[in-house]
Amino acid sequence: MPETRSYDNALKMAFPSIVQVGGTPHRAYSRFLVPKDLLSTITRYLHTQPDLRGRLTLLWASDHRPTREAYEIHYLFTLEASHHWVVLSIELADTDRLFPSITSHIHAAQWYEREIRDMFGLIPEGHPDLRRLVRHEHWPQGTHPLKKDFHWNHVLERQQGEYRFRHIEGEGVFEVPVGPIHAGIIEPGHFRFFVAGEPIMQLELRHFWKHRGVEKLFEQLTLIDAVLLAERVSGDTTVGHALAYCQAVETLLDIQVPRRAKYLRSLFLELERLYNHLGDIGAMCNDTAYSLAHAHCGRMKERVMQLNDRLVGSRFLRGVMQVGGVSWDVDRKELSNIAQELTDIQKDFSEVGAIIFANASLTDRLETTGVLTEQIAWDHAVMGVVGRASGRDCDLRRDRPFAAYDELPVNVALYRYGDVRARLRVRGDEIHESIRLIREICSRIPDGPLASEPSKLGTPGDWTLAAVEGWRGEILYMVMAGEDGRIQRCKVRDPSFVNWPAIQWAVLGNIIPDFPLINKSFNLSYAGNDL
Amino acid sequence: MFRIIKKSLKIGVVTGRYQRAERPTIPVTPEATERSRLFKRSLAIREVDTGSCNACEMEMNALLNPVYDAERFGIHIAASPRHADALVVTGPVTINMEGALKDVYKQTPDPKIVIALGDCAINCGLFKGSYAVTGPVDRHVPVDMSISGCPPRPAEILAALSELREDDATAER
Ligand code: SF4
Numbered sequence: 154m155p156e157t158r159s160y161d162n163a164l165k166m167a168f169p170s171i172v173q174v175g176g177t178p179h180r181a182y183s184r185f186l187v188p189k190d191l192l193s194t195i196t197r198y199l200h201t202q203p204d205l206r207g208r209l210t211l212l213w214a215s216d217h218r219p220t221r222e223a224y225e226i227h228y229l230f231t232l233e234a235s236h237h238w239v240v241l242s243i244e245l246a247d248t249d250r251l252f253p254s255i256t257s258h259i260h261a262a263q264w265y266e267r268e269i270r271d272m273f274g275l276i277p278e279g280h281p282d283l284r285r286l287v288r289h290e291h292w293p294q295g296t297h298p299l300k301k302d303f304h305w306n307h308v309l310e311r312q313q314g315e316y317r318f319r320h321i322e323g324e325g326v327f328e329v330p331v332g333p334i335h336a337g338i339i340e341p342g343h344f345r346f347f348v349a350g351e352p353i354m355q356l357e358l359r360h361f362w363k364h365r366g367v368e369k370l371f372e373q374l375t376l377i378d379a380v381l382l383a384e385r386v387s388g389d390t391t392v393g394h395a396l397a398y399c400q401a402v403e404t405l406l407d408i409q410v411p412r413r414a415k416y417l418r419s420l421f422l423e424l425e426r427l428y429n430h431l432g433d434i435g436a437m438c439n440d441t442a443y444s445l446a447h448a449h450c451g452r453m454k455e456r457v458m459q460l461n462d463r464l465v466g467s468r469f470l471r472g473v474m475q476v477g478g479v480s481w482d483v484d485r486k487e488l489s490n491i492a493q494e495l496t497d498i499q500k501d502f503s504e505v506g507a508i509i510f511a512n513a514s515l516t517d518r519l520e521t522t523g524v525l526t527e528q529i530a531w532d533h534a535v536m537g538v539v540g541r542a543s544g545r546d547c548d549l550r551r552d553r554p555f556a557a558y559d560e561l562p563v564n565v566a567l568y569r570y571g572d573v574r575a576r577l578r579v580r581g582d583e584i585h586e587s588i589r590l591i592r593e594i595c596s597r598i599p600d601g602p603l604a605s606e607p608s609k610l611g612t613p614g615d616w617t618l619a620a621v622e623g624w625r626g627e628i629l630y631m632v633m634a635g636e637d638g639r640i641q642r643c644k645v646r647d648p649s650f651v652n653w654p655a656i657q658w659a660v661l662g663n664i665i666p667d668f669p670l671i672n673k674s675f676n677l678s679y680a681g682n683d684l
Numbered sequence: 685m686f687r688i689i690k691k692s693l694k695i696g697v698v699t700g701r702y703q704r705a706e707r708p709t710i711p712v713t714p715e716a717t718e719r720s721r722l723f724k725r726s727l728a729i730r731e732v733d734t735g736s737c738n739a740c741e742m743e744m745n746a747l748l749n750p751v752y753d754a755e756r757f758g759i760h761i762a763a764s765p766r767h768a769d770a771l772v773v774t775g776p777v778t779i780n781m782e783g784a785l786k787d788v789y790k791q792t793p794d795p796k797i798v799i800a801l802g803d804c805a806i807n808c809g810l811f812k813g814s815y816a817v818t819g820p821v822d823r824h825v826p827v828d829m830s831i832s833g834c835p836p837r838p839a840e841i842l843a844a845l846s847e848l849r850e851d852d853a854t855a856e857r
Contacts, residue, residue: 289780298815306813309779333784336763338731338744341781362780363735366816382810388739388835432742445688451749452698458746459702468837469739504691511687680738 160205160237168195174242181553182229182238182618189243189253192228196255199230199239206233208534211618211629212265213644214273216301220614222247224275227631228255229618236552238618245275254280261534264654272299272368287361287683290314298369299642305369318357321347326354329665333362340679344668351664356657363683371643376402376611376632377476379640383630384471387647387681392418392425393623394630394645394681395474400555401619401632402476406607412557413601414478419557420491420594421470421479423587426624427495428457430580430587431502433676437577438509440670441518449505453498460494478604488595499588506581519574523671525659526571533655537626537648539675542579543571549622556621560597561590571659576674583624610638625649625678647681699753705839709832710806712847716828720797723769724849726758730768730792734785735817736775740802740835744772752838759845765792772799776808776817777824789825797828801841806830 161173161183172186187195199207207230214226224245231238245252252269254277256262266277267286274297277283288296293310297303320328326349333341343359367386371379383398384391396418403410410418435450458468465473465481473481483491509515525535530543540547549555550563566582568575611634621628626648635641656675660668720727731744747754748761762768765788777785789798800821803809811817821827831844 291783292779303815305815307815309815333781334732334765334788338741338761340733340736340738340741341784362784363733363775363778364780364816365735365776365778365811366814367811370811370814385737385739385810385834388737389742391739448750449691449695451746452695452751455702455746455749455751462837468743469835471834501695504687508688508691678738680736 160232160235160239164195164199164239167198171195171241182240184240184242187241187243189245192241192243192253193255193258195241196228196230197258199232199241200259204234207231207239208233208531208536209259209261209265210238210534210620210627211631211644211646212262212269213631214269214275214299215616215633215642215644216273216299217614218301224249224273226252226269226275229629231547240618250274251276251278253278256280260532261651264650271297273297274300284317287364289361290316298366303369305366305373316359318345318359319355321355323349325349332359342679346665346668348665352662353660353665353668356660356668358653358657360653360679361683363680365684367684368643368645371640371645372635374640375638376405376634376640377607377638379643380474380476383645384474386645386684387649387678388469389429389678390425390623390625390628390647390681391469391471392421392474393621393625393628394647396422396556397619397621397623397628397630398632398643399474399476400621401617401630402611404617404619405611405615405632405634406476406609408477408605408607410478411602411605412599414603415557416594416598417479417481417483417603418474419561420483420591420598421465421473422556422621422623423591423594424457424461425470427584427587427591428454428461429624430584431457433673434509434577434580434584436676437519437573437670437673438515440673441515443509443512443515446505446509446515449501449508453501453505456494456498460491464491475604477607478602480604482603488598492592492595495588495591499585502584516574518667518670519577520572521570522573522667523659523663523674524570524572525655527569529655529658530571533651533658535652535655537622537652538576538579538583538624539652539655540626541566542568542575544569547627549620549627553620555619557594561593563590573670573674610634613641616642623648625676626652645681645684647678647684649677649679649682652677653682698750699756701751702839705837705843708840708844708847710830712829712844716797716848719795719828720770720848722795723797726760726769727845727849728760728762728767728769729772730762730765730770730788731772731774732765732785732788734773734775734781734805734821735778735811736802736804740774740804743835743838743841744774744801746838747841752842754842754845757842757846768792768796770797770799771825772801773805773821773825773827774801776804776811776814777819777821779816779818782818782824785821785824798825800827800830802836803832803834806832809834 211229332343438446527544616633631644
């Protein structure tokens with residue numbers, strides 16, 4: 154791509170001291186080694202330059218001991234105009250444990266940098282908030298699980314400690330703690346509200362209750378077997394995570410995925426999107442006490458999940474992805490059944506949708522509730538359903554096509570108001586779009602093999618990135634190969650990790666009874682966030 | 685209004701439109717049945733997630749949709765452990781959730797039963813041995829009954845609960 158090269162050259166011209174590395178053509182990104190002291194300047198340049206507009210997409214660290222006494226930290230930016238990926242890397246050699254924080258000018262880096270501090274013990278210099286993130290206060294000092302000298306089955310001691318919330322004090326200011334265990338059947342997380350009268354003045358999230366050590370567990374597995382773990386990072390995104398993981402490994406091992414498998418992957422991904430969106434719309438209606446719509450949506454979601462079960466024997470489509478392709482075929486008869494069933498569901502959903510949107514009191518609850526402005530969405534690198542409801546026009550299926558999307562153009566749903574209603578509308582549109590895509594897949598799917606066999610083990614130290622547009626948003630995997638076909642390091646990023654902080658802004662000025670509704674309209678994963 | 689009624693009439697009753705599950709793979713012990721005798725007609729459940737992947741949660745949620753409608757068997761979800769007869773625990777117990785699980789157990793009034801839902805809750809599943817996981821549920825609180833699966837289907841959860849309560853009303857017809 155000549156265009157790509159021009160971005161790279163512009164960057165090299167602006168900063169002559171950076172070094173471009175890598176260059177394997179199938180790695181879909183350009184990568185630069187950056188001196189530590191230049192990092193802030195370059196990231197700021199990438200983020201703010203009007204023709205680049207780099208969005209921080211992933212930030213991760215890796216420990217290279219014992220091979221090399223060094224840590225590396227990598228910053229992945231997506232350029233807005235071209236959707237090109239740029240990776241900046243810095244190295245902390247020998248006993249160096251400090252790296253420059255970029256949070257003050259790129260807010261999206263905030264949680265990543267705190268995460269790196271917790272997991273590796275590296276200190277982001279100049280970070281405005283150095284409280285612990287993943288490690289709750291009862292973890293002993295000096296435990297950094299992703300360091301190579303920390304054993305995966307280490308038994309942690311306990312210590313005393315207290316998390317300090319940011320406080321607002323004054324007459325009439327109340328503090329409302331919620332969680333970690335909630336009233337409904339939801340995952341655990343803690344929300345601390347400060348209110349004066351009705352409106353919320355501040356919300357602070359305290360998450361990572363469900364931290365299971367997923368990234369460390371990946372390091373105990375082989376490249377081929379770890380799909381099982383990827384499926385269980387966030388259960389409702391089984392296909393999305395497994396697919397992103399498989400794509401990363403396929404790049405590492407130079408595997409060409411057969412075309413039929415690519416179509417089936419898209420099929421499963423759309424089915425997953427479908428049942429989740431149906432459920433979400435129902436749940437949002439339920440939080441406004443509109444149980445009729447909830448019942449209808451629950452029924453339709455169940456229908457799709459039963460369809461999944463009939464197709465592959467799992468309601469969550471588990472066990473269908475494998476490195477190199479898919480492990481489950483869907484024959485022609487079943488494909489036409491799916492198309493038929495989905496036509497029914499679409500009609501059904503259109504009727505329910507008409508009922509939902511004709512309801513004035515519902516609209517009243519949804520409109521102007523929980524507004525996330527486009528500016529805040531951009532500042533926090535928000536994407537996925539939430540981003541598209543706030544005018545952020547990004548969808549990897551269109552921007553960086555994977556699976557069969559290079560042949561299946563996707564119409565991206567986009568709304569600008571950023572309120573709960575916009576998020577509901579995005580989901581509604583995407584349901585129709587998914588059904589259309591599935592019908593297209595059913596009619597165009599080519600015959601052929603389902604998977605290619607891996608022929609090698611992967612070069613130790615070699616790494617790559619892969620991204621998938623799951624139903625929530627962009628799922629990213631960075632996989633680094635180790636010895637004997639094992640995994641040296643795997644960075645998992647569920648869209649929830651990026652979108653969670655944004656909810657702290659969306660609730661401001663709203664009343665606490667609307668919080669469950671706003672939260673549902675984001676519907677983020679706790680498991681995928683906490684890892 | 686007319687549209688709503690028309691839609692409801694067209695759809696009709698969907699409750700029970702699912703494939704019945706076999707008997708649970710992990711048999712229910714007589715002690716557990718004995719303990720739940722009190723809750724035969726009405727069982728209030730508090731669900732506690734101690735680190736699941738959230739698929740188990742989703743299936744618990746599905747129990748309440750019109751297709752499974754667990755409420756017809758007198759099973760409902762309590763908003764607080766203080767109102768619960770049974771705790772349903774999903775997920776391996778993470779180091780960060782261990783304290784919360786013990787607190788919830790203490791806050792649930794006696795007599796109570798504890799149900800471990802899903803393979804993770806029973807034996808930590810894939811997360812076994814991790815530094816951040818402090819063991820299956822029964823290491824921290826006594827478990828009366830286990831429902832296996834990853835995740836168990838809603839029909840399987842219903843079958844197990846009906847077995848527990850040996851209640852004719854719950855028996856699949
Ligand atoms: S048992 Fe399976 S579905 Fe349930 S929490 Fe564990 S991994 Fe998830």
